[in-house]
Amino acid sequence: MSRMPLTEKKATTSPISTHTQRDERRRKLADVRQELVLDAARSVFFELGMEKTSIREIARRAGYTPGALYSYFPSKEHIYGALLGESLERLNTQVQLALEAAASPAERLRAGASAFFDFYRVNPHDLDLGFYLFQGMAPRGLTPELDVHLNTRLRDALLPCQAALQAMGLDEARATAEVTALFAHIVGLLVMSHTGRIRMFGQSSQELFSAYLAHLLKRAQGGKSA
Amino acid sequence: MSRMPLTEKKATTSPISTHTQRDERRRKLADVRQELVLDAARSVFFELGMEKTSIREIARRAGYTPGALYSYFPSKEHIYGALLGESLERLNTQVQLALEAAASPAERLRAGASAFFDFYRVNPHDLDLGFYLFQGMAPRGLTPELDVHLNTRLRDALLPCQAALQAMGLDEARATAEVTALFAHIVGLLVMSHTGRIRMFGQSSQELFSAYLAHLLKRAQGGKSA
Amino acid sequence: MSRMPLTEKKATTSPISTHTQRDERRRKLADVRQELVLDAARSVFFELGMEKTSIREIARRAGYTPGALYSYFPSKEHIYGALLGESLERLNTQVQLALEAAASPAERLRAGASAFFDFYRVNPHDLDLGFYLFQGMAPRGLTPELDVHLNTRLRDALLPCQAALQAMGLDEARATAEVTALFAHIVGLLVMSHTGRIRMFGQSSQELFSAYLAHLLKRAQGGKSA
Amino acid sequence: MSRMPLTEKKATTSPISTHTQRDERRRKLADVRQELVLDAARSVFFELGMEKTSIREIARRAGYTPGALYSYFPSKEHIYGALLGESLERLNTQVQLALEAAASPAERLRAGASAFFDFYRVNPHDLDLGFYLFQGMAPRGLTPELDVHLNTRLRDALLPCQAALQAMGLDEARATAEVTALFAHIVGLLVMSHTGRIRMFGQSSQELFSAYLAHLLKRAQGGKSA
DNA sequence: CATGAATGAGAGTTCATTCAT
């Protein structure tokens, strides 16, 4: 969501340079203010939930009037989009962090998958956010490019698992199938956990996740995916 | 939702019978009209999604004024509740039907699970409906009794699978864990399929489901659940 | 509100008489049922207050459907009218009762006024009822005859006081003025008491009433009203 | 309701001053528009009465859409509160004005009480407004602070009478009792007058008020309150 | 007499969004 890192401003004082510097300053200010709006949006969203999140309330918390938000985002949907983008960045960071300490492919699989699962288990609101784009499970209206970007970042968070599976000897097709199934399983467990359905069965999502992961590892180590 | 089927009494012409017949006719008419409202609600819901479903639109499609709906349902929430109730009945019917042709426990497991999966795969709107109770994934306000009833009917649809697993030798705890994991997996696959995420991975939810089922059967036949 | 006492039914068996008897029975039944509706209305009104009193709720408590009430009363207003009529009958009864034990005119004045004051002090809902006809203090739509009847019954309740004042030597004009002022004072005290305004002054409506009555008696005994 | 009067600053042309001027202009415009809404509300209220006063109608007369009113007042109740607030200010102004020409305590008592009485006699709609807080004579839901404020302003209008009574020699308790009784009498007379009940007795509220005031003055000069 | 069904008008309130300033 944040702008591309800018090349460091040189210490020139020519008119043009000055002009550039001012533009830069402006852009940075704009960024900061946009971030402020996003912070407010996140806080509203996480506290009150999707349904009760309103432009008015976001503006209030950001210290703006509702109209002002439209300088930063063209619609409510785009604010959600930006929020989701941020969320996916955090997810990827988390996953990358977990991978650092993992050496073997098996460890990387476990670490990556666990980080993914835990991210949403610990931050259920980020799951809500993820589900927002498809209201009632149906796709929503964002710009196609943004949609592609978001989907890509989601995939990115799962790529390390796929790589690990392939490193363990699965061919690409099998690895893709397993990683997709893993994702589905995680989503299912999270949804059920979040909606209290898992309690209904007297189960713990964490234990079920562990069990699934153990099966997966066994399959991968055995070299067979199906 | 529908009233108990009454044994037909036609051959009598005594005043009492006439009275009963009229009552019965009325009740039937009432049922028909309630069903009409429900049909309208379902069509709105399935076409426009939850968010855009309004009492006004339901009434319009049912050929009523908004106020009239309140003779049939005390609130919008209750309409959803009734819709979901219906949906769960259809689900259970489907599952029971599939079981009839299944002899061995393994066949019953496969048949029950497949019927469950297919029901929602073929009718994705019923999945939306199922998610209704937890808007933004958080529980919603129905009467507790109705909520319990709906949850029970959901469990009912999964009970045959649990029974089959136990018949195959798993103890109750293991069977419960496996059935819960199965449910989660199905939900995950369906959600991903419904939201197009599964296409993103170039996978087919049906194949992934088959694979999961195969693993599960192997585990169950091997007698180990975790 | 109740129908005029009917002349006792004679023990005749002629067709005509039979006819009359049946009519009478019907009328009585109708009366009973109307009373039932009125009871329900009173209970709703006294429990929920004017604003929350609805035809639906009255019907519910009377064991009827809303439409049925229109067999007994042509409108909601008329139900209130009937209720107010009843209330005024009770007021008059109370006043008459108090007068029985009073011998001298002074005693009669004190007894009548106190009974009037206490009736409304003890039953503040009857005061609400009295105020209903003039919503926001402006006249309401009942039939003129009913309005006249109700006003007359209200005056009736004050007539004993007027008579007592005249018996104490005041001429009619003075007596009327004093009784009107007495009525106004009572109404003022009751309204203030009922709305909590009298608490605001740290006063008790009963003591203030006693004081006013004492002044009035002194004036009347002194023979001068202004 | 209106903002504190600001001392005009015009002669300056510095940026800060300009800024202040613009703010001031805006605030004044806002005040004017709020007053416009209040005017509309008053006109609806006075013409149609409380029950038939709706946000829609107020908006219509003010030349706004219903939603716009919510920029000025957070709820219908608050509009009534503001209306009542205004009314009480007018009452106090009237009373203060009347006192200016009064020298002796007795004159002050007469002037204050008469001003109070006349204000509501001449503007019966303000009486309706005063009764609003207790619909069906029962207290209503405003913010407690506003409620306290309004009650205080009502008392303020009666304080001069109380002070006069004490200046005439009554101790505080007696003065309070007399002023409360006076208030009650006025309210009673006004209600009766407004509802046409006083006509029923062939009396004039003004004469009755004069008579009451005369009695009160005599009592106060005689130094006895009960 | 009573019902059950339905009407139609209306209530207060909320909301994303627009736009002149």
Next chain:
DNA sequence: GATGAATGAACTCTCATTCAT
């Protein structure tokens, strides 16, 4: 860039009343 004002459409729900049966 930001404001304050306003829009206009939408929302769920309530009500007194009517009327065929």
